[in-house]
Amino acid sequence: DEALDRRPELRARADELAGAEAQRRAAWARLLPELSAGLAAFAADVPYPTGKYEGWRFTLDLTWPLYDGGYRYGRRREAEARVAEASAAATQQRLAVAQEARDAAREVATSAERLRLAEEQRRLADDSAASARRSYEAGILSSLDVVDANDRLFAADVGLARARAERAAAGIALDRALGRGP
16 A cells, blocks of 8 residues: 555556546537637727717627537547556556565565574574584594584575675665655
8 A cells, every 4th residue: 555655656647547537528528519709899980870980799609510520529539548548557557566565575574584594594503613613622523524614604694694685675675666765
């Protein structure tokens, strides 16, 4: 819901749809008769039959084109098609934004679980390295075993850093999908 409220491309699609609907209303209005009125005042050097030198005229015209070769009906159908197109585009954009937000939220949850596992793996590798050092000091293991345990600890540190970076990237992707930030 947050993504659907905040994402600017959805507002743009809604504006496109509103514009298409306004064009449709204008196309329907072209089918109605036109009513116009006019008022004119005039003066002359020679008197009119009434004996006055000035006068006025008021006109009221009703125009209703009966046939225009199908132009107005074609424009109306075109406007209706534009509304359908804008409506479909808005629906498609809403579905895409909703899917992107769901995918980003799922990735945050997945990366959080990967981070938890990497932290656990790091803890186990640290315990293993410490145990290997103690065993080496006690003469039970060779220095090669200690080096191997330290390599696994290093790999666990790298995995933990990667998991933290992936979790941060997933959080940024979620913020973007929800329309937060710039």
